[in-house]
Amino acid sequence: MAVRPWLPTLVLVAALTGCAGGGPPPGTTTPVPEPAPSEPSPAATVAAPVPWFIGPTEDGRAFEMTIGQxxxxxxxxxxxxxxxAIGTAVLLIPVTNVTAAGVREWEVRGVEPGTxxxxSTGEPPWEVTLTVAAE
Incomplete structure (x- = not known):
């Protein structure tokens, strides 16, 4: 039986094509590494940006703002x-528009870096921490 001249080339191409996949041979399994235990990221402890409104419902929360905000x-x-306001980082400025429902408002303005x-010490007492940063 005569060897065909193109047969060694075909065998070489087939062997190289099988290696090009880079994966494990068929029928084998690869161990999957277990995820590392998650640790709280530093961002988890950072105060949130200050929302449009704050009040007793934000009791115990901390927010960030900038001077002038x-x-x-x-x-x-x-x-x-x-x-x-305890501290000099913010000013509480009463808003004089009184509504029939008795809602009262204050503008809280960041005036200097700090916390x-x-x-309010009324019932129930509440507090919100504001950290003011320079722009």
Whole structure:
């Protein structure tokens, strides 16, 4: 039987094509590494950007803002105690538009870098931490 001249080339091409896949041979399994335990990322502990409105419902939360940025502190209970700002990073500026429903509002303005706590000692007491950064 005569060897065909193209047969060695065909065998070589077939062998190279099989190696080009780079995967394991058929019928074998590859161990899958287990995921590493997740650790809290540093971003998880960073304060959130300040929302449009803050108030007692944000009790215990922390927010970030920049100098000149504002948010509105809104109290919907007309009998709620007056809020106060502890620290010099923000100013509480009363808004004089009074609604029939008794909603009271203050503009909270970031005025210098630092941290301030806006709180009320009424019932129930609440506080929100605001960190002000330079732009």
């Amino acid at each position: 504002t948010t509105t502190l809104r109290l919907t209970d007309p009998q709620a105690a007056e809020p106060e 301030a706590v806006v709180r």
